[in-house]
Amino acid sequence: MSLEGKKLGFIGTGKMGSALIKGICDAGLFAPSNVYASDLYEPSLDELKQNVGVNVSTDNAATVINSDIIVLAVKPQILKKVIASIKDDIDSDKLIISIAAGVKLADIESEFNEGTRVIRVMPNIAATVAEAASAITQGSNASKEDAEDALAIFSSVGSAIQVPENLMDAVTGLSGSGPAYIFPVIEAMADGAVYEGLDRKSALVLAAQTVLGAAKMALETETHPGELKDMVTSPAGTTIRGIKVLEEYGIRSAFMQAVIESSNRSKELGK
Numbered sequence: 001m002s003l004e005g006k007k008l009g010f011i012g013t014g015k016m017g018s019a020l021i022k023g024i025c026d027a028g029l030f031a032p033s034n035v036y037a038s039d040l041y042e043p044s045l046d047e048l049k050q051n052v053g054v055n056v057s058t059d060n061a062a063t064v065i066n067s068d069i070i071v072l073a074v075k076p077q078i079l080k081k082v083i084a085s086i087k088d089d090i091d092s093d094k095l096i097i098s099i100a101a102g103v104k105l106a107d108i109e110s111e112f113n114e115g116t117r118v119i120r121v122m123p124n125i126a127a128t129v130a131e132a133a134s135a136i137t138q139g140s141n142a143s144k145e146d147a148e149d150a151l152a153i154f155s156s157v158g159s160a161i162q163v164p165e166n167l168m169d170a171v172t173g174l175s176g177s178g179p180a181y182i183f184p185v186i187e188a189m190a191d192g193a194v195y196e197g198l199d200r201k202s203a204l205v206l207a208a209q210t211v212l213g214a215a216k217m218a219l220e221t222e223t224h225p226g227e228l229k230d231m232v233t234s235p236a237g238t239t240i241r242g243i244k245v246l247e248e249y250g251i252r253s254a255f256m257q258a259v260i261e262s263s264n265r266s267k268e269l270g271k
């Protein structure tokens with residue numbers, strides 16, 4: 001396999017960098033001894049060193065020099081600055097993966113020296129539990145094998161697909177940001193049951209398992225979600241009462257608009 005013998009680096013070990021490092025090491029795709037991570041914030045490095053066992057440094061150069069594949073997991077707003085500080089240590093043997101929301105491949109490539117191999121990825125935070133939904137898109141100097149490597153890395157922490165770059169903003173609005181739309185849904189559903197007398201712990205377990213089960217059915221039965229909804233909804237039963245309330249509050253429009261607005265922000269970040 002093409003990842004064999006390769007070393008993986010992360011610049012930025014915040015929420016997403018740490019989630020990916022933990023997920024990828026848990027999956028066994030890379031041994032922690034073959035993973036290098038750097039950040040300016042030492043506590044996150046200490047946590048990774050202690051709990052995962054990867055190599056850590058406050059010097060990004062250490063990550064770059066030791067790694068064959070380098071994931072840039074810093075905020076879009078500082079990506080240029082970070083690239084400027086590492087670009088002269090990047091040669092054509094190394095692959096760069098950017099997970100920065102919005103930032104286009106052409107803009108990333110133009111910050112590096114000519115010929116740099118770049119792949120852009122939009123993962124999500126569920127990499128922590130090996131259930132991320134990721135999309136990758138290939139830069140102009142990246143090879144088919146680079147795309148396969150990126151797909152293998154992100155598939156190790158969930159599902160990963162390849163899309164044309166013009167769809168990356170839509171992916172960001174949908175699956176990149178999406179977990180944050182569902183956590184309040186879980187909390188609010190649990191609140192409803194707490195209102196009705198259920199204890200908080202049981203309510204959260206049942207709410208989260210309900211979301212998980214519905215998602216699994218949508219994925220595994222490959223049945224249209226409308227048909228799955230009809231399977232739960234008995235005539236004059238309990239479910240249709242709940243559905244009517246959700247429709248009155250415009251739930252479909254709210255979720256559609258959330259994805260569209262988040263995609264718009266991704267487009268703004270790319271300007």
Ligand SMILES: NC(=O)C1=CN([C@@H]2O[C@H](COP(=O)(O)OP(=O)(O)OC[C@H]3O[C@@H](n4cnc5c(N)ncnc54)[C@H](O)[C@@H]3O)[C@@H](O)[C@H]2O)C=CC1
Pocket residue numbers: 011012013014015016017038039040041044060073074075076078082099100101122123124125176177
């Ligand atoms: N949080 C999420 O769910 C997702 C985030 N992303 C993308 O991942 C990237 C990181 O986002 P988060 O992890 O949420 O942000 P974060 O703020 O948690 O992490 C960013 C990390 O970069 C570090 N950093 C800042 N300057 C640095 C430098 N010069 N060198 C090395 N490290 C430096 C910070 O100390 C911090 O630990 C962003 O570009 C974001 O668009 C993509 C998908 C999902």
Ligand SMILES: O=C(O)[C@@H]1CCC=N1
Pocket residue numbers: 101172176177
């Ligand atoms: O909110 C953000 O900008 C990042 C990108 C996708 C998820 N979190």
